[in-house]
Amino acid sequence: MKFQIASPSHYFTDLDLPWERHLTEWPQEFFVPVAKGIHRNVVGFVARGDKVYALKELAQPIAEKEYRLLRELEELGLPVVEPIGIVTERDQTLLGRVTQSEHDLKGRALLITRYLDGALPYRVIIERGTSSLQLQQMLDALAELMVRLHLSGFYWGDCSLSNALFRRDAGLLAAYLVDAETGELLPELSDSRRDYDLELAFTNLAGDLMDLEALLGGLPGNLDPVELAEKLVERYRDLWHELKSDQVFSSDEQYLVEQRLQRLNELGFDVDEMQLESVEGGSRIRMRAKVVEPWHHKRIIHNLTGLKVEENQARRLLNDINRYRAYWSGESGREMPEVVAAYRWLTEVFQTTIDRIPNALREGLDEAELYHEILEHRWYMSERASQDIGLEQAVQSYVEDVLQRSESRLQKEARLLQEK
Known part of the structure; x- marks a missing residue:
């Protein structure tokens, strides 16, 4: 042994x-x-x-x-x-x-x-009840996973819903590779290998969804399995084009460089190096960005707070830190350093909020996703009231009106099943 x-x-x-x-x-x-x-x-x-x-x-x-x-x-x-x-x-x-x-x-x-x-197989997610929007978010997550793998030179060889797990990420979904036994890691993946991997993914995905359609008597929103598989391919190609294409602009439009970098960061990618070269006699410039390390916001939030979260969760938390920082900078009349704001937010806001949620009502949500849902609940409350609702009031309402009602509904369903 x-x-x-x-x-x-x-x-x-x-x-x-x-x-x-x-x-x-x-x-x-x-x-x-x-x-x-x-x-x-x-x-x-x-x-x-x-x-x-x-x-x-x-x-x-x-x-x-x-x-x-x-x-x-x-x-x-x-x-x-x-x-x-x-x-x-x-x-x-x-x-x-x-x-x-x-x-x-x-x-x-x-x-x-x-x-x-916190991650689930696609069948469990769909069988528990999901909307057509959530199903499409699942496919978007799988397409993004393929792009990340291909950028790193990994040929999957068997991409499918069955070979991935999905974890909630600030209202969206993040996909993780589970099965790599057919894969191959290369210095760089050729376009022909990428296309073949994408073709296999389309075939596998359509088959997965057809099986599920037969099992459930239809997919959410009566979506068509083949059309869904085609949308994954389309999403993949759009994302790959955004990450890998050259951009040409006039020499007096260099602000477009910053816009391109911002778009890439919003997609969760960093740019390791950037190449600018003149074309058409110097009147136009071609920009080539070398996209590397994934999960830009995830890395930043971990460096600031030590929290290990998903990319969309990280983006939401960073926005909340910036809001907290802006408030206290305005109150004190001086700029609060980012690291100080992050530490105070973590201890005074984030952890204090999470500690107020009873363990029995957390429904398996990780702390970052729980905090995201509280922020969403606060936003909807503020919109209905046409004024900002404090976090303390939002937490109390979330526990009483969302978690406790959900718990009561589940208990009632369990009792009815037992009676049957």
């Missing part, structure tokens, strides 16, 4: 687990119930402390390849599940125990990844 662990923070060499047996033969008491999608391989989920891990049964060469790719993608800062380790040589005895598996485990391995808290 051989354990290879990526990080000492995840000490997962628990010898009480039956590593020497095929995952299908593990007693059910070792597994924990979680929201999960469809897997082509055998997958089980186990808990250790407050963490949940996914175990995937694979042929050893495939497991080693996927483990390596996930680690490389994680190091690039891409949205993937966290690789924890790999278990090989399972056909050998363990602590004197003789392998009792009915399967031949020679050449088999278990890949261990961290269960992505």
Whole structure:
């Protein structure tokens, strides 16, 4: 038995687990119930402390390849599940125990990844009830994930809704890669490889949605599976064009450079270097931006506050920090430094607000998404009242009018199901 662990923070060499047996033969008491999608391989989920891990049964060469790719993608800062380790040589005895598996485990391995808290498979999201807008947001998130992967030179080879997880991100959705066993990381991805990956994504996506349409008797808003798959391709191409295209403008329109950079930042991308060259005898300028590190706002909010959040959540939180900073700068008559404003906002506003929400009513939302919903609730209250509603009043209303009513509705539905 051989354990290879990526990080000492995840000490997962628990010898009480039956590593020497095929995952299908593990007693059910070792597994924990979680929201999960469809897997082509055998997958089980186990808990250790407050963490949940996914175990995937694979042929050893495939497991080693996927483990390596996930680690490389994680190091690039891409949205993937966290690789924890790999278990090989399972056909050998363990602590004197003789392998009792009915399967031949020679050449088999278990890949261990961290269960992505707050993320859900697409089937679970749709089956729980979603709107046509939310379904399209899911496709937008998947298209953006593909763009990020392709910018880094990663060929997925099997992009589908089934091979991704989705996490709420300030009212939108963020997509994470789950399955990388068909992937390949290259110095740069050619246009032909990108197009083929996109073609596979279209085919897989249309198939996923057709299956779901048959299962549910129709998609939200009676949307057509093929048209939805085509929209993903369209969204991908629009985003790729914005990120990679050259822009030509007159020499007296250099303000357009700043506008282009701002658009890229709003999409969540940074520009590593920018090349300007004269064309048409110097009367016009071509701008080429080298887009690299993703998640611009996410990185800024982490540097300022230590919070690890999604990109849209980060943008919303930064806006709230700026609002807080502007208020106190106006009150004091002097500019408050950004780092000071961020620290005071974190302790006096954000954490104080979150602490007022009862744990039992948080519905599995992470703190950043919870705070976003409170800000949304405050905005709607202020709009109805035609005046600014304070955060304290908004929090009280959110707990009483949203969370507690939702809890009561769920309890009533559960009681009716029991009576049936």
